Amino acid sequence: MTDKTIADPIAGRSWKLGHDIDTDQIIPSQYLVLGSLAQMATHCLETQRGDFAKECRPGDIVVAGRNFGCGSSREQAPIVLKTLGVGAIVALGYARIFARNAINNALPVIVLPEAEQIADGSRLRLDLAEGVLEDLDAGRTYRFEPLAGLPGRILEAGGLINYLRAEQTA
């Protein structure tokens, strides 16, 4: 798992999900005891999208509705998404703990009021620094507020641990 910088565009297909996707759906509780994140990741979203763990490619983008990541504090949820190569999440909104966990793991979480307009399987191109999401199949461009402040700096540093390390050596 290598962390790209915020300046690198993310390109992949959209995986469309609904509202209130909870962390039990992202990684069901019975798999949390598995020894490796790679093993856990094979069960990611299996009750929602049976093909997700097998078919997800690096750069693919999860597109969801309201309250994405609600439920448990388990950080395994954003980590398994990242392990499968998910480049970013685009949603109407996020549960608090999930959003923070995602940023801590350098997984961009973008709030986009037009998320529901994006079709499943669309080719997307995301520029985080510019705040632009292009839907190449639909020929549409969406603009969003790039993540700013401390959360933005954590994301840019490649996650909380890198951020704290950099802070210590600064």
Add this chain to the structure above:
Amino acid sequence: MGMTLTEKIIARHAGLDHVKPGQIVSAKVDLCMANDATMRLNVDIFENKVKATRVFDPDRVILIMDHQVPADSPQTAEVHDLSRRFAERYGLTYFYETEGICHQVMVEKHVEPGMLVVGADSHTNSYGVIGAVSCGMGSTDVVAVMVRGETWLQVPHSVKVELTGSLGAGVYSKDVILNLVKRTTVSGLTYKAVEFTGPGLDGIAVPQRFTLCNMTTETGAKSSMIAPDAATYDYIRAVRGSAPEPDPTLFSDPDAVYEQTYRIDLGSLTPQVARPHSVDNVVDVGETAGVAIDQAFLGACTNARIEDLREAAKVMDGRKVAKGVRFMVTPASRSVYLQGMREGLLDTFMSAGAIVNHPGCSACWGACQGVLAAGQTMISSGNRNFKGRAGSADSNIYLSSPATVAASAIAGKITDPREFLR
């Protein structure tokens, strides 16, 4: 301008005179709790990524095994062993393996009014019941606190829930919070600090207030708060033998700003039930009457305290669990279990045909005891009815008060507890 109690406590821990909603601060943390559900990841981050060699204070980093106790598989046993060795290696003063559910143990033994507490569990905001600011976090954030003893926080906007009147027979704080989640929806209070207030609180005992704070998580809230009163200190004294001196500064200023106010007349409430698969899918118990159940579960950090056992036992008394129904009772902690034994409540449940389990999270999260098969239905006193949370993705979970759970266990279908309390 005045501050809410939540803002006051955050300001105090950030070393500031005043904070306002939206402000990002760095705050000192009093207690940091983690449990077995995420310890494998916590240890990996602590030792392999952060390469930490010590915790900030061995008295203030508390590990509690509760999600899969006793171990139900070699992998779970390994997580417990990993946690035990972590506690030994860094000299942690408190490592609980068999005491009960983390939030119950924290409230019984550790949390004090005015504290700032974080935990590696989404229901950590329960400690608002003691007048502490508390919130759940993921592993990286929790490890950062274990090492540094501080964290960054965005000061939440506060929302007031004003309670008036008193609860009728067969209606409990669980019905109050289910009704509130219905009104707010499961994301309506995302990132807010919820403060329960009003004269209605006087009639709700501290253990029942716990249920209110616990389920604010299901509105998306960051934290919950009930300003400490005489009942709070009495409760602490009752469970610990002593209590800290009451701090007269722990109240919300009269001119504190609330983004929104919800008002609930307790006397107008009826028993409530959350239907599958969302906690805000709440209806009057009458609307679910007749839904057949395979399992009834009285447990979870939401509702497995001694008062919950007493209310359920009142319903159960002299009656039998319906044929074909498994009724599982899992007290929240060792002290609740012992008290339930002394009062004969566990006898009542076992005689009625129930199973009484060792304290732990149990069927609420579906990774160990009482897992549901495809097509099965459970009524639970827990806090979540997500699809597949307690077993098969094709099972159904309904949420209710312990009395409604007990009434349903007797009837074999979802039942208004008032039918058995007349």
